[in-house]
Amino acid sequence: MSLLPSPILSSRRRSFRRDTPNPSLLNADFLFGRARITNLGVIILSALASLSFLYNLAFIFSPTPTIPNPYRTHDSLAGYEAQQSILSTINRTEEAEQLSHLIIVPGHAIWTGVWAEQTLDEDYWVLEDYQRGHSAARLSAFVSHITRGAELALGDQRSLLVFSGGQTRIGSTTTEAESYMRLALTTNVFLSASSTPSTRDEIPFSRATTENYALDSFENLLFSIARFHEYTGRYPKQITVVGYEMKRRRFTELHRAAIRWSEARFGYVGIDPVGEGGAKALEGEFQNGYMPYTVDTYGCHDYLLQKRRLRNVFARFHSYFSSSPELGGLLSWCPGGVGESMTKIYEGPLPWDILGEYIV
Numbered sequence: 370m371s372l373l374p375s376p377i378l379s380s381r382r383r384s385f386r387r388d389t390p391n392p393s394l395l396n397a398d399f400l401f402g403r404a405r406i407t408n409l410g411v412i413i414l415s416a417l418a419s420l421s422f423l424y425n426l427a428f429i430f431s432p433t434p435t436i437p438n439p440y441r442t443h444d445s446l447a448g449y450e451a452q453q454s455i456l457s458t459i460n461r462t463e464e465a466e467q468l469s470h471l472i473i474v475p476g477h478a479i480w481t482g483v484w485a486e487q488t489l490d491e492d493y494w495v496l497e498d499y500q501r502g503h504s505a506a507r508l509s510a511f512v513s514h515i516t517r518g519a520e521l522a523l524g525d526q527r528s529l530l531v532f533s534g535g536q537t538r539i540g541s542t543t544t545e546a547e548s549y550m551r552l553a554l555t556t557n558v559f560l561s562a563s564s565t566p567s568t569r570d571e572i573p574f575s576r577a578t579t580e581n582y583a584l585d586s587f588e589n590l591l592f593s594i595a596r597f598h599e600y601t602g603r604y605p606k607q608i609t610v611v612g613y614e615m616k617r618r619r620f621t622e623l624h625r626a627a628i629r630w631s632e633a634r635f636g637y638v639g640i641d642p643v644g645e646g647g648a649k650a651l652e653g654e655f656q657n658g659y660m661p662y663t664v665d666t667y668g669c670h671d672y673l674l675q676k677r678r679l680r681n682v683f684a685r686f687h688s689y690f691s692s693s694p695e696l697g698g699l700l701s702w703c704p705g706g707v708g709e710s711m712t713k714i715y716e717g718p719l720p721w722d723i724l725g726e727y728i729v
């Protein structure tokens with residue numbers, strides 16, 4: 370509307386031009402004349418609309434989405450406002466802001482039990498088919514991961530224990546991580562005075578929390594760092610993973626290197642199921658875990674992507690692009706375009722570059 374002059378203005382202009390009959394102004398007269406002004410407006414508006422339409426088309430059909438600059442905190446005003454509305458609800462404790470050691474316990478299944486007696490009972494676990502059979506040893510390994518993680522957390526006042534794993538099974542109402550946390554509290558691994566707090570506002574153990582979105586081991590590692598950042602407002606200096614011994618190589622050689630985390634600041638505590646089925650499980654991990662990650666470092670193609678897709682049964686979106694915008698580049702890094710290797714290590718800036726001696 371502002372493109373169209375008011376009738377008074379245009380009639381004044383017209384009379385002025387009529388008084389000065391300059392031939393070169395005839396064209397302008399045609400465009401600015403009172404009857405024609407609408408034509409000019411329509412032409413300008415149509416041109417703008419076409420440009421805008423073409424721009425949108427280009428945006429919608431652009432083959433490669435732009436990777437957000439990890440040093441730019443907010444990619445749009447809308448994103449900034451959305452983030453502010455969440456940030457305004459966050460009031461971290463002083464204790465949380467002092468933490469520097471991230472202890473990760475990756476989940477492997479979902480516990481549905483309520484009582485401590487149900488922790489080693491297959492009926493109270495949502496398991497994959499391949500996890501059934503020899504389940505007693507397997508379940509006791511899961512429980513050992515939880516208790517060992519808790520022991521480590523109790524032994525280091527600067528640590529935050531993060532149980533990590535999404536709602537990966539259709540038969541469950543909670544995430545893997547939440548079920549591990551529930552198991553931990555039920556079996557009183559934090560040795561708190563009471564495992565079930567007497568009042569609602571009492572946190573049983575403030576240095577343990579859940580990461581509810583990871584769909585595989587690589588995401589256990591990366592998302593737990595992002596979750597640590599949500600909880601403490603900072604990135605960890607030290608990471609310890611408590612998991613299967615048979616996954617040690619995958620974590621220490623592949624996942625750690627993929628996120629350019631220093632070897633010197635990375636620990637791995639391995640606990641495998643004891644007894645039968647060990648050799649078969651080891652072979653399974655090598656064929657279905659380690660090997661695929663040697664050719665697809667970020668687990669974002671074909672076989673590994675399909676695994677994640679099958680585990681995201683409730684179509685969940687994680688929160689880490691908004692809570693850890695400086696990890697945006699790494700979170701969306703998926704090499705393997707035309708002429709590019711799927712093992713190309715992410716080279717953008719990372720918050721832990723300044724701490725590390727590990728540089729690719």
Ligand SMILES: *[C@@H]1O[C@H](CO)[C@@H](O)[C@H](O)[C@H]1NC(C)=O
Binds near residue numbers: 460461
């Ligand atoms: C944040 O929490 C602390 C207690 O941990 C409290 O003293 C403080 O008033 C809270 N701040 C706001 C803005 O609510």
